[in-house]
Amino acid sequence: xxxxxxxxxxxxxxxxxxxxxxxxxxxxxxxxxxxxxxxxxxxxxxxxxxxxxxxxxxxxxxxxxxxxxxxxxxxxxxxxxxxxxxxxxxxxxxxxxxxxxxxxxxxxxxxxxxxxxxxxxxxxxxxxxxxxxxxxxxxxxxxxxxxxxxxxxxxxxxxxxxxxxxxxxxxxxxxxxxxxxxxxxxxxxxxxxxxxxxxxxxxxxxxxxxxxxxxxxxxxxxxxxxxx
Amino acid sequence: xxxxxxxxxxxxxxxxxxxxxxxxxxxxxxxxxxxxxxxxxxxxxxxxxxxxxxxxxxxxxxxxxxxxxxxxxxxxxxxxxxxxxxxxxxxxxxxxxxxxxxxxxxxxxxxxxxxxxxxxxxxxxxxxxxxxxxxxxxxxxxxxxxxxxxxxxxxxxxxxxxxxxxxxxxxxxxxxxxxxxxxxxxxxxxxxxxxxxxxxxxxxxxxxxxxxxxxxxxxxxxxxxxxx
DNA sequence: CGGTTGTATATACATGTGTATAATAAGCCG
DNA sequence: CGGCTTATTATACACATGTATATACAACCG
Numbered sequence: 001x002x003x004x005x006x007x008x009x010x011x012x013x014x015x016x017x018x019x020x021x022x023x024x025x026x027x028x029x030x031x032x033x034x035x036x037x038x039x040x041x042x043x044x045x046x047x048x049x050x051x052x053x054x055x056x057x058x059x060x061x062x063x064x065x066x067x068x069x070x071x072x073x074x075x076x077x078x079x080x081x082x083x084x085x086x087x088x089x090x091x092x093x094x095x096x097x098x099x100x101x102x103x104x105x106x107x108x109x110x111x112x113x114x115x116x117x118x119x120x121x122x123x124x125x126x127x128x129x130x131x132x133x134x135x136x137x138x139x140x141x142x143x144x145x146x147x148x149x150x151x152x153x154x155x156x157x158x159x160x161x162x163x164x165x166x167x168x169x170x171x172x173x174x175x176x177x178x179x180x181x182x183x184x185x186x187x188x189x190x191x192x193x194x195x196x197x198x199x200x201x202x203x204x205x206x207x208x209x210x211x212x213x214x215x216x217x218x219x220x221x222x223x224x225x226x227x228x
Numbered sequence: 229x230x231x232x233x234x235x236x237x238x239x240x241x242x243x244x245x246x247x248x249x250x251x252x253x254x255x256x257x258x259x260x261x262x263x264x265x266x267x268x269x270x271x272x273x274x275x276x277x278x279x280x281x282x283x284x285x286x287x288x289x290x291x292x293x294x295x296x297x298x299x300x301x302x303x304x305x306x307x308x309x310x311x312x313x314x315x316x317x318x319x320x321x322x323x324x325x326x327x328x329x330x331x332x333x334x335x336x337x338x339x340x341x342x343x344x345x346x347x348x349x350x351x352x353x354x355x356x357x358x359x360x361x362x363x364x365x366x367x368x369x370x371x372x373x374x375x376x377x378x379x380x381x382x383x384x385x386x387x388x389x390x391x392x393x394x395x396x397x398x399x400x401x402x403x404x405x406x407x408x409x410x411x412x413x414x415x416x417x418x419x420x421x422x423x424x425x426x427x428x429x430x431x432x433x434x435x436x437x438x439x440x441x442x443x444x445x446x447x448x449x450x451x452x453x454x455x456x
Numbered sequence: 457c458g459g460t461t462g463t464a465t466a467t468a469c470a471t472g473t474g475t476a477t478a479a480t481a482a483g484c485c486g
Numbered sequence: 487c488g489g490c491t492t493a494t495t496a497t498a499c500a501c502a503t504g505t506a507t508a509t510a511c512a513a514c515c516g
Contacts, residue, residue, distance in 0.1 A: 025462025026512040048363045050278070053503060064465045066505075074504090131362035134417050135276050143422055172436060179411060179437040186410040189362050193369055208400060209407040213437075216444030253492025254482040281473065292495045294475075302474090 033062050036082050043124055045192065049079045050136050068209045079136065080143045086125035087147030091154065093118060098158060107158050108210055112184065119188055119198060130189045149184065152177045169221025176217045180210055181215045260299045263289050264310050268352055273420065277307045277356065278364050307364065313355035315375030319382065321346060326386060335386050336438055340412065344431045347416055348424060358417045376413065380405045397449025404445045408438055421453045 039063035042052055054075050058065045072078045076218035097114030101107045133144045158179035170176065180227060186222045191202040266289035270280055282303050286293045300306045325342030329335045346354045361372045384405035391398035398404065412434060419430040 002239040015429075022514075023462085024514060025460080026464075026514095028463065030464095047399075050363065051387065054505090065503090066466090067464055069505085070463065090286050116352070133362065134359035135278065135363050138421065145418060145421075175433055175436050176440065178433065179440065183407060183411055186414045190373060193366065193373075195509060201327065205403055209402050209441075212399070212404065212407065212444030213440050214438030214444070216442070219443050219447045222438065251492085252484065253490080254494075256493065282475090283460095283473065293473090294496090295494055297475085298493065427496095 006055070028070075030061060030063055030067070030071070032081065033066070035071050035078060036085060037061075039082055040079060040124055044122075045127060049082065049128065049132050052079075055154075061117060067114060076137050076140060079132075079140050082128065083143040083147060085131070086128045088152060089125045090118070090129060091147075091150060094151070095154070098154075106181070107162055108205065108214065111155075112203065112206055112210065115188065116191075116206075117182060119200060126188070127192060130185060130192055133185070148181060152181045155181060163221075165216075168218045169225060169226060171217045171220035173217075176213060179213055183209055183213075185221065230379045252374065252414060253429060255297075256297070257442045258289060258291055258295070260309065261290050263296065263299050263306060264313060265289075266311055267306060271352055271356060273355060276363075277310065277360050304365050304368060306359075310356065311360070311371040311375060314356045315378060317353045318357060319375075319378060322379070325377060326382075335390055336408070336442065337435065340431065340434055340438065343412060343416065344419075344427065344434075348427060354416070355420060355425070357424075358413060358420055361413070361440070376409060391446075391449075396446045397453060399448035401445075404441060407441055411437055411441075 035057060039049070039052055039057050042056060042060055043049060052075060054068050055065045057075070057078070058068045072081070094111055094114055097110050098107055101110040115126075119130075129144065129147060132140075133148075134141070152174070156173050159170060159173050159176055162168075163173070187202060187206045187209075191199050194202065231397070263285060266281055267277070267285050270284060270288055271277060280303060282296050283293045285303070285306070286296045295353070322339055322342055325338050326335055329338040343354075348359075357372065357375060361376075378423075380402070384401050386403050387398060387404055390396075391401070415430055415434045415437075419427050422430065
């Protein structure tokens with residue numbers, strides 16, 4: 001059995017850290033975040049999380065294989081933490097893009113632009129979320145699903161706000177948000193494996209698809225109103 | 229180096245097989261298809277192709293590990309063949325469902341129904357196509373992509389036919405087909421990991437999403453016409 | 457200083473993998 | 487039959503992996 005002791009509170013938490021009693025025992029030379037970084041370095045267009053080995057990550061991080069256990073129970077736990085981080089990072093980016101949206105540059109369009117920008121830059125966080133959705137442990141898949149739900153929720157709120165502003169109706173906004181999100185991610189996943197020249201085409205296709213959905217929900221909202 | 233000799237034409241081709249000279253040398257005890265079957269047995273909701281090992285498949289098929297090379301260069305080649313088979317099988321099923329469609333039971337709806345039926349039955353072919361799309365070698369991903377394109381193409385033809393029959397317009401039918409296909413597969417992938425009770429809900433969501441797309445394309449077709 | 461505590465490493469082991477090499481087995485032809 | 491051809495297996499090797507156990511190391515506390 002491995003130890004996987006808890007103490008390691010030193011700096012492992014990437015975010016806030018209250019007072020904290022001065023530490024006990026040897027100083028940790030590495031943090032959870034460092035390990036996640038190492039894993040991130042190993043991931044690319046041709047390498048997915050599920051194929052990473054514990055030893056490989058440890059090697060990349062410059063620690064002994066067994067030290068890994070001080071930070072994560074196994075690779076699966078690291079993978080989930082990684083998904084978490086990727087999701088947060090990406091939501092922040094898309095969120096910013098959303099705020100840059102204006103009446104002329106719709107929320108949907110500027111989000112898609114930001115999304116494709118990330119894709120075309122070699123942004124690993126996005127790569128991960130795009131392609132790791134369907135393989136791995138149940139816990140892992142749930143983590144990915146959770147991130148997608150976050151995206152959907154934020155989009156849903158925006159869509160409603162937008163519909164009120166522009167005084168267009170919106171039918172089943174939650175479903176609209178879900179459809180858009182899933183479609184963008186699905187199309188993005190295929191775009192990832194395409195040369196840069198072809199990605200512009202995909203982006204255009206994506207935009208048209210989303211417009212169909214938007215037109216659809218608005219039309220359905222109208223005929224709903226009429227019927228009442 | 230392995231041999232991976234070609235001769236093995238005995239019965240390896242799952243489909244048509246012309247005259248064929250009486251074979252030479254020892255009779256093959258196993259075929260490519262048998263190996264694919266073995267791999268299929270090992271795959272399930274919690275086991276994906278990419279995690280299968282050559283030895284494992286050979287074991288399941290009851291042959292020595294090295295015999296594998298007589299039939300496939302490596303696991304990747306087998307995986308591609310498997311995708312091929314899964315695609316063919318599934319297209320046949322959906323195709324039949326499509327033909328059962330009538331004016332009241334739209335093509336889209338009955339296809340979705342057939343799709344979910346497959347999902348709820350423990351149909352491995354579908355599981356494979358749903359979840360293996362984004363990981364694996366480039367050749368493998370291309371194989372999956374190819375199957376999706378087949379689905380899209382068949383759907384596209386049907387959509388056009390349908391639009392003419394019902395005299396509704398249709399805007400960018402190819403994109404409509406693509407959007408529908410990708411969305412159904414994406415939603416199906418998440419449904420796969422859900423308990424049966426919740427899948428009905430997903431199916432309903434899926435139907436509404438598709439209706440939005442259809443309404444959208446029709447509306448856009450109309451305003452196109454008007455503008456002319 | 458020595459004790460205690462938490463961390464990191466070294467070594468080791470069993471297990472699984474892909475595949476090279478060589479031997480064996482089975483079927484046909486002359 | 488002997489010879490040829492193809493298929494299958496046996497054995498073996500080098501390598502990577504996860505992890506158990508034990509030991510060394512660093513920091514604090516009294």
